[in-house]
Amino acid sequence: MNRFRKAVEARDVEALEQSLAPDIVFHSPVRFHPYVGRAAVGAVLRAVIRVFEDFRYTGELHGDADTALVFRAKVGDLELEGIDLGTVDPSTDLVTHLTVFVRPLSAAQALAAAVGKELGQR
Template sequence: MKAFRQFVESNIASGSFAGVEELLADDVVFRSPIAHKPYPGKAITAAILNGVSRVFEDFHYVDEIEQDDRSALVFEAQVGGVTVHGCDFITTDDDGLIKEFTVMVRPMSGAQALMNAMEAEFPQIEADAIAFMEAQR
């Protein structure tokens, strides 16, 4: 999805993806490479993506595959000095909003580094999701 890729590339250096919720469907489902259950909803997905923006260093997309409403965005990054290779699998709805967002990462050391970094971010992620939901009321 070109709009998401452009958004990330324009904002990753700031450590914030403020406004990413504009690209998400209300019923978006986020699937993490380090969690066993999906995260449904715009509030938690936006908060997780903001958390990711704080933990990835030297993040950049290296390839993109698009077919109809599906995209695969291949990336490389560093997390705590560990190299992470991954892919964002994105499906959009009829309005062009992201309805499914699945992330896969490798190698295992990169997944472990990401898990540890995101675990440290999770209190802020939860607080951000709650604040977003309250603002929507």
């Protein structure tokens, strides 16, 4: 998740998209069905980068196969906490699975509305 983290921290959307496996599976904190594929996930993450303010990683936890990147950010005037839980294919150094958790509910709802607006959804 090192490559992914560096791209996010630099707000480098091109590098971020290139850190994703072509067939990545992304579980959003606000959508039941996953997004699949680099193009779909890249579009969502680009919108999130535009929406988040004061984004910063505050911790990193390592498991056998997964890494959790703990973060804080703001959406409008709401502060949120979250985790990017990712799996990286060691042979390609690309993120194959990404699940994002966000709290509190009010911030998750604001995030859903703001990202939906960025993506042109209602």
